[in-house]
Amino acid sequence: MxxxxxxxxxxxxxxxxxxxxxxxxxxxxxxxxxxxxxxxxxxxxxxxxxxxxxxxxxxxxxxxxxxxxxxxxxxxxxxxxxxxxxxxDQFGTKMLAPTLMIHGTEEQKREYLPPIARGEVQWCQGYSEPESGSDLASLQTRAVEDGDDFVVNGTKIWTSNAHHADHVMVLTRTDPDAPKHRGISFLLADMKQPGVEVRPIINMANNHSFNMVVFDDVRVPKRNLVGELNRGWYVGATLLDFERSGVEYSAGTKRTLEELIQFCKDNSRNGRRLIDDPKISRKLADLTVKTEISRLISYQIAWMQSAGLVPNKESSMGKSFGTELQQAVARAGMEILGLYGQLEPDSKHSPLQGRIEQSYMMSVSATIAAGTSEIQRNIIATRGLGLPR
The missing domain is CATH 1.10.540.10 (Acyl-CoA dehydrogenase/oxidase, N-terminal domain)
Structure with a gap:
């Protein structure tokens, strides 16, 4: 075909x-x-x-x-x-917007979607907490009803772009006595209001994207509740399906792989081009095939969305395969470049502008963010293959 x-x-x-x-x-x-x-x-x-x-x-x-x-x-x-x-702004365009189109009220759609389309706002995602990562449903950020508002207290972590964000989509616990998946609500909050504190987290690649966000008596209007009260887990899970889907995994990997292949064609070691080393050429060929597989998984997900379907196990397939591929390409690049591959982008001797070094360190968290590969395999097993929990 x-x-x-x-x-x-x-x-x-x-x-x-x-x-x-x-x-x-x-x-x-x-x-x-x-x-x-x-x-x-x-x-x-x-x-x-x-x-x-x-x-x-x-x-x-x-x-x-x-x-x-x-x-x-x-x-x-x-x-x-x-x-x-x-x-x-992938938080707005790729994640929040399609979730609102499914679970949001008409008022919420008309208030929040047009500014995203006009490129006027930045969103961030308040999911993970210091004690709630992979077991996201154990989160403890509380939202207590007070008149027409919720009052939110708690801490979120690994919040990408929170230092630039205007709004945050935040999962909160609204019923502490309910089973942990049932007592959660999905709220939309203003990041610029009093009580919101953003603390920077610098990652090991020396980049500032992550942040810790502390909510101290932050008031969120009840009209900003998305979906049903205490049923926000299902809204949040819908958003994760959209977050995990996307052609970005394969497209970004393809660019890095092409640059690495060209480097191997242009550079020699011991009198032979790197690309002529059969171990290197086989490795690059294998990664090229896997990149195309990742691309086609993404195409299938896009087709599902065009048919009005929410990709679930397919998103987990694309996410786990794509992020593990990112790690494989970065690891292969470090092996091929040798010690020079460890040089940072600001070094005049760093090959490929230090991109392999950056990719290698950034890709460590790729199989953790948005749900670990283990979680994705559980989803594929239970929801895809019908295996028992």
């Missing part, structure tokens, strides 16, 4: 590539492994993408979209990831 995009989709891909060639600086290879390395440029690109209607192409028109196909949106996501281009 041969998979092809439509003529319209291919035309859009060319248009997007031309736009990025024009807008990105000459010689652009990416601003780093984390979003927000240059926040002003991030926001500038976001506004330009929004003005073209590309951030939310597949959304309904009444919420700021253009009613385009999900495959068209996939083309956009794939090219943006491959070019390592800034401008997307």
């Amino acid at each position: 041969e998979f092809k995009f439509t003529a319209e989709e291919e035309k859009f891909r060319v248009e997007l590539r031309e736009f990025l060639t024009k807008e990105l600086p000459d010689g652009w290879t990416g601003g780093g492994e984390e979003e927000g390395d240059d926040w002003d440029f991030e926001l500038e690109m976001r506004k330009k993408l929004a003005d073209k209607g590309w951030l939310t192409m597949a959304w309904p028109e009444e919420y700021g979209g253009s009613g385009a196909s999900h495959m068209m949106q996939l083309v956009f996501a794939e090219e943006m990831a491959y070019q390592r281009a800034p401008g997307r």
